[in-house]
Amino acid sequence: MSQLVLFALDICAVTLLVFGLYFPRHRRRDLVVAYLGVNVGVLAVAGALNSGAGGGGLGLGLALFGVLSIIRLRSTELDQHEVAYYFSALALGILGAMGTTSTWLGAGLMMFILLVMYLGDHRRLFRDYRHQIMVLDSAFTDQVALVAHLERLLDARVHAVTVQRLDLANETTVVDVRYALTRRDRAAEPGRPVPSAARR
Structure with missing residues (x-):
């Protein structure tokens, strides 16, 4: 049951990340699709690996994080703030898929990522x-x-x-x-x- 809660929290978190933070600030539609696809893809694959490995999927999930990062960053050139949103979407997907993470800890880490992105990419921060x-x-x-x-x-x-x-x-x-x-x-x-x- 906690795994389903983490899945739901991840969907809510990535929706807030993409539609509440990224798109209103940067207006790139193509990366909206990329962030959503990467997050849901990582969530599904890492969740399947975690359940199949009997709780030992943490290492596999982190390996997936690294492999997808290399493939994505080699396929197109991204600005640094777009790289940050990209890794945030990946991190949210892995947190949602890790059954070894408690629900409260997973939710707290997701909120921490969103808070850091909200503050770090705020228009008033170093706006000049x-x-x-x-x-x-x-x-x-x-x-x-x-x-x-x-x-x-x-x-x-x-x-x-x-x-x-x-x-x-x-x-x-x-x-x-x-x-x-x-x-x-x-x-x-x-x-x-x-x-x-x-x-x-």
Whole structure:
């Protein structure tokens, strides 16, 4: 009976993860299908392995976790937050399938995963920080000059810059830049109301 309760808890948890957290924040329909399919697939297979092995399916479930992770991550390129949701869906499926886990412990661990994803992917957490790959129409060999140029260009405070390619012949620089928006940039973001003084 506890196994059926864990199955139901997993379905509720992955539904909340996908439709309550991921899709409202990132709007990628293809990954909604992937997360649901991976979770239910892991739940079914790990549950069958666990019952067939007489309670010894924990190792098999973890092996399945690793194998599916490698296959999935090699098949397409995912952003880091999408990888986090992907592993969360896998973890929820394994927790729901492990009959050796008590119902309360399994439910608590599922809630802990959801709480971490809710807080870690919250829009207000580090909302001013951005990351971009930029192609500049000048060749910068001086790091200080590069940072100063980027700060003028972005009107932001640059925290880290990595030069990925420097082409002296064509005078281009490809950089990976991490920066924080200024207060003026935040006020101009789409969806924010424009102050009455700026509309005049």
